[in-house]
Amino acid sequence: MADIITLRYTVSPDDFTRAGEASSDVKNKLKQLGIAPPVIRKVSIALYEGEINMVIHAKGGEITVEVSPESIRMVLADVGPGIPDISLAMKEGYSTAPDEIRSLGFGAGMGLSNMKKYTDYMDIQTELGIGTTITMIVNVT
Protein backbone atom coordinates (compact mmCIF):
# COMPACT_ATOMS: atom_id res chain seq x y z
CA MET A 1 0.00 0.00 0.00
CA ALA A 2 1.47 3.30 -1.05
CA ASP A 3 -0.67 5.76 0.83
CA ILE A 4 1.06 6.20 4.17
CA ILE A 5 0.50 9.54 5.87
CA THR A 6 3.24 10.72 8.21
CA LEU A 7 2.65 13.23 11.02
CA ARG A 8 5.52 14.75 12.99
CA TYR A 9 5.56 16.68 16.27
CA THR A 10 8.14 18.20 18.56
CA VAL A 11 7.30 17.85 22.25
CA SER A 12 8.72 20.64 24.41
CA PRO A 13 9.98 19.79 27.90
CA ASP A 14 8.20 20.98 31.07
CA ASP A 15 5.33 22.59 29.23
CA PHE A 16 2.21 21.23 30.89
CA THR A 17 -0.14 23.71 29.33
CA ARG A 18 0.81 22.40 25.89
CA ALA A 19 1.27 18.74 26.82
CA GLY A 20 -1.27 16.68 24.95
CA GLU A 21 -1.34 18.93 21.89
CA ALA A 22 0.27 16.36 19.62
CA SER A 23 -2.21 13.70 20.75
CA SER A 24 -5.16 16.07 20.21
CA ASP A 25 -3.92 16.94 16.76
CA VAL A 26 -3.46 13.28 15.83
CA LYS A 27 -6.98 12.57 17.07
CA ASN A 28 -8.41 15.31 14.84
CA LYS A 29 -6.42 14.20 11.81
CA LEU A 30 -7.51 10.56 12.23
CA LYS A 31 -11.11 11.73 12.47
CA GLN A 32 -10.73 13.65 9.21
CA LEU A 33 -9.22 10.56 7.61
CA GLY A 34 -12.33 8.61 8.55
CA ILE A 35 -10.59 6.15 10.89
CA ALA A 36 -13.03 4.16 13.07
CA PRO A 37 -13.76 5.83 16.47
CA PRO A 38 -12.63 2.82 18.59
CA VAL A 39 -9.25 2.88 16.81
CA ILE A 40 -8.95 6.65 17.32
CA ARG A 41 -9.69 6.25 21.01
CA LYS A 42 -6.95 3.62 21.45
CA VAL A 43 -4.39 5.73 19.60
CA SER A 44 -5.37 8.87 21.55
CA ILE A 45 -5.03 7.20 24.96
CA ALA A 46 -1.72 5.48 24.22
CA LEU A 47 -0.18 8.50 22.53
CA TYR A 48 -1.22 10.92 25.28
CA GLU A 49 0.35 8.75 27.99
CA GLY A 50 3.56 8.57 25.98
CA GLU A 51 3.55 12.28 25.20
CA ILE A 52 3.02 13.21 28.87
CA ASN A 53 5.82 10.87 29.94
CA MET A 54 8.15 12.66 27.50
CA VAL A 55 7.31 15.94 29.24
CA ILE A 56 7.38 14.70 32.84
CA HIS A 57 10.17 12.13 32.83
CA ALA A 58 12.32 13.22 29.89
CA LYS A 59 13.29 16.48 28.24
CA GLY A 60 10.80 16.35 25.44
CA GLY A 61 11.50 14.84 22.06
CA GLU A 62 9.94 13.89 18.75
CA ILE A 63 6.74 12.04 17.90
CA THR A 64 6.19 10.44 14.50
CA VAL A 65 2.86 8.89 13.57
CA GLU A 66 2.46 6.84 10.40
CA VAL A 67 -1.07 6.17 9.26
CA SER A 68 -1.49 3.37 6.75
CA PRO A 69 -4.67 1.56 5.73
CA GLU A 70 -3.70 -1.39 7.96
CA SER A 71 -2.28 0.23 11.07
CA ILE A 72 -1.23 3.32 12.96
CA ARG A 73 2.39 3.30 14.04
CA MET A 74 3.63 5.74 16.67
CA VAL A 75 7.29 6.37 17.48
CA LEU A 76 8.11 8.52 20.52
CA ALA A 77 11.79 9.36 20.82
CA ASP A 78 12.96 11.41 23.81
CA VAL A 79 16.26 12.75 25.01
CA GLY A 80 15.68 11.95 28.66
CA PRO A 81 17.48 9.96 31.35
CA GLY A 82 16.37 6.56 30.05
CA ILE A 83 14.53 3.90 32.06
CA PRO A 84 16.81 1.85 34.37
CA ASP A 85 14.41 -1.08 34.84
CA ILE A 86 11.72 -1.45 32.20
CA SER A 87 9.77 -4.26 33.87
CA LEU A 88 9.62 -2.24 37.10
CA ALA A 89 8.51 0.86 35.20
CA MET A 90 5.77 -1.16 33.49
CA LYS A 91 4.31 -2.27 36.85
CA GLU A 92 0.96 -0.69 37.65
CA GLY A 93 1.45 1.76 40.50
CA TYR A 94 5.19 2.31 40.02
CA SER A 95 6.00 5.98 39.58
CA THR A 96 8.91 8.31 40.16
CA ALA A 97 6.82 11.41 39.50
CA PRO A 98 7.75 14.24 41.89
CA ASP A 99 5.17 15.81 44.24
CA GLU A 100 4.48 18.91 42.17
CA ILE A 101 3.60 16.67 39.21
CA ARG A 102 1.42 14.44 41.39
CA SER A 103 -0.54 17.47 42.54
CA LEU A 104 -1.62 17.90 38.91
CA GLY A 105 -3.15 14.42 38.93
CA PHE A 106 -0.27 12.45 37.43
CA GLY A 107 1.77 9.75 39.11
CA ALA A 108 -0.67 6.85 39.45
CA GLY A 109 1.93 4.74 37.68
CA MET A 110 -0.58 3.64 35.06
CA GLY A 111 0.67 5.40 31.94
CA LEU A 112 2.89 2.66 30.52
CA SER A 113 0.27 -0.02 31.33
CA ASN A 114 -2.34 2.01 29.49
CA MET A 115 0.01 2.24 26.50
CA LYS A 116 0.42 -1.54 26.53
CA LYS A 117 -3.30 -2.19 27.07
CA TYR A 118 -4.53 0.04 24.26
CA THR A 119 -2.06 -0.97 21.56
CA ASP A 120 -1.46 -4.17 19.61
CA TYR A 121 2.32 -3.86 19.78
CA MET A 122 4.67 -1.95 22.07
CA ASP A 123 8.45 -1.87 22.19
CA ILE A 124 10.72 0.15 24.48
CA GLN A 125 14.33 0.88 23.60
CA THR A 126 16.17 2.81 26.26
CA GLU A 127 19.71 3.86 27.07
CA LEU A 128 20.64 5.49 30.36
CA GLY A 129 21.67 9.10 29.94
CA ILE A 130 20.75 9.09 26.26
CA GLY A 131 17.02 8.61 25.96
CA THR A 132 14.08 6.34 25.31
CA THR A 133 12.30 5.39 22.10
CA ILE A 134 8.89 3.77 22.34
CA THR A 135 7.19 2.26 19.31
CA MET A 136 3.50 1.40 19.42
CA ILE A 137 1.19 0.00 16.77
CA VAL A 138 -2.59 -0.04 16.71
CA ASN A 139 -4.12 -2.22 13.99
CA VAL A 140 -6.87 -0.60 11.96
CA THR A 141 -8.39 -3.81 10.74
Added chain:
Amino acid sequence: MTVQDLTAQKEFVPVHVGKTADREITKTFCCDLLSIAMGKAPEGCAWITVMANMNTLAVASLADAACIVLAEDVHLDETALQKAAEQDISVFETKLPIFEAALLVYRKINGE
Protein backbone atom coordinates in the same frame (compact mmCIF):
# COMPACT_ATOMS: atom_id res chain seq x y z
CA MET B 1 -30.04 11.43 29.47
CA THR B 2 -28.01 13.87 27.43
CA VAL B 3 -25.38 16.45 28.43
CA GLN B 4 -27.96 19.13 27.63
CA ASP B 5 -30.37 17.57 30.16
CA LEU B 6 -27.80 18.14 32.92
CA THR B 7 -28.05 21.90 32.43
CA ALA B 8 -31.57 21.67 33.90
CA GLN B 9 -30.06 20.44 37.16
CA LYS B 10 -29.89 23.45 39.50
CA GLU B 11 -26.90 22.06 41.44
CA PHE B 12 -24.81 21.98 38.26
CA VAL B 13 -23.49 25.19 36.74
CA PRO B 14 -22.63 24.83 33.04
CA VAL B 15 -19.17 26.28 32.37
CA HIS B 16 -19.10 25.26 28.75
CA VAL B 17 -21.74 23.21 27.01
CA GLY B 18 -20.55 22.24 23.58
CA LYS B 19 -22.09 21.64 20.20
CA THR B 20 -22.21 17.97 21.12
CA ALA B 21 -24.58 18.60 24.04
CA ASP B 22 -27.13 16.23 22.58
CA ARG B 23 -24.73 13.41 23.35
CA GLU B 24 -26.09 10.65 25.56
CA ILE B 25 -24.38 10.13 28.92
CA THR B 26 -23.76 6.41 29.23
CA LYS B 27 -22.21 6.05 32.67
CA THR B 28 -20.90 7.85 35.74
CA PHE B 29 -17.18 7.73 36.47
CA CYS B 30 -15.25 9.13 39.46
CA CYS B 31 -11.48 9.45 39.75
CA ASP B 32 -8.90 12.18 40.32
CA LEU B 33 -5.81 10.40 39.06
CA LEU B 34 -5.45 11.17 35.38
CA SER B 35 -3.95 7.97 34.03
CA ILE B 36 -6.48 5.82 35.91
CA ALA B 37 -9.22 7.93 34.37
CA MET B 38 -7.49 7.64 31.00
CA GLY B 39 -7.43 3.86 31.22
CA LYS B 40 -10.81 3.24 32.86
CA ALA B 41 -13.24 6.06 32.08
CA PRO B 42 -15.96 4.57 29.87
CA GLU B 43 -16.59 6.25 26.55
CA GLY B 44 -19.47 8.71 26.83
CA CYS B 45 -19.33 8.91 30.63
CA ALA B 46 -19.89 11.90 32.89
CA TRP B 47 -16.52 12.17 34.65
CA ILE B 48 -16.75 13.58 38.14
CA THR B 49 -13.49 14.91 39.58
CA VAL B 50 -11.89 17.60 41.74
CA MET B 51 -8.86 17.79 39.46
CA ALA B 52 -9.49 20.99 37.51
CA ASN B 53 -6.70 21.76 35.06
CA MET B 54 -5.67 21.61 31.42
CA ASN B 55 -4.75 17.96 31.73
CA THR B 56 -8.26 17.05 32.93
CA LEU B 57 -9.58 18.52 29.69
CA ALA B 58 -7.06 16.62 27.57
CA VAL B 59 -7.91 13.32 29.26
CA ALA B 60 -11.68 13.87 28.92
CA SER B 61 -11.30 14.66 25.26
CA LEU B 62 -8.90 11.84 24.39
CA ALA B 63 -10.73 9.17 26.44
CA ASP B 64 -13.94 10.48 24.88
CA ALA B 65 -15.96 11.31 28.00
CA ALA B 66 -19.31 13.03 27.33
CA CYS B 67 -18.68 15.73 29.94
CA ILE B 68 -16.69 16.70 33.02
CA VAL B 69 -18.36 17.55 36.32
CA LEU B 70 -16.04 19.47 38.66
CA ALA B 71 -17.16 18.76 42.24
CA GLU B 72 -16.41 20.43 45.58
CA ASP B 73 -16.62 23.93 44.11
CA VAL B 74 -13.34 23.70 42.20
CA HIS B 75 -12.91 25.89 39.11
CA LEU B 76 -11.01 25.97 35.85
CA ASP B 77 -8.59 28.83 35.39
CA GLU B 78 -8.89 31.27 32.48
CA THR B 79 -6.61 29.36 30.07
CA ALA B 80 -8.36 26.09 30.79
CA LEU B 81 -11.75 27.76 30.22
CA GLN B 82 -10.54 28.90 26.83
CA LYS B 83 -9.35 25.43 25.99
CA ALA B 84 -12.71 23.89 26.96
CA ALA B 85 -14.39 26.30 24.55
CA GLU B 86 -11.82 25.78 21.79
CA GLN B 87 -11.97 22.01 21.98
CA ASP B 88 -15.68 22.02 22.68
CA ILE B 89 -15.51 19.97 25.85
CA SER B 90 -18.63 20.16 28.04
CA VAL B 91 -17.82 21.11 31.64
CA PHE B 92 -20.06 21.65 34.68
CA GLU B 93 -19.19 22.92 38.15
CA THR B 94 -20.95 22.00 41.36
CA LYS B 95 -20.58 22.68 45.08
CA LEU B 96 -21.62 19.08 45.77
CA PRO B 97 -19.06 16.54 46.96
CA ILE B 98 -17.96 13.94 44.40
CA PHE B 99 -20.22 11.16 45.70
CA GLU B 100 -23.34 13.28 45.74
CA ALA B 101 -22.64 14.75 42.31
CA ALA B 102 -22.10 11.26 40.89
CA LEU B 103 -25.22 9.91 42.59
CA LEU B 104 -27.28 12.69 41.09
CA VAL B 105 -26.01 11.96 37.57
CA TYR B 106 -26.46 8.22 38.15
CA ARG B 107 -30.09 8.68 39.20
CA LYS B 108 -30.76 10.86 36.16
CA ILE B 109 -29.24 8.27 33.82
CA ASN B 110 -31.47 5.63 35.37
CA GLY B 111 -34.55 7.81 35.00
CA GLU B 112 -35.11 8.31 38.74
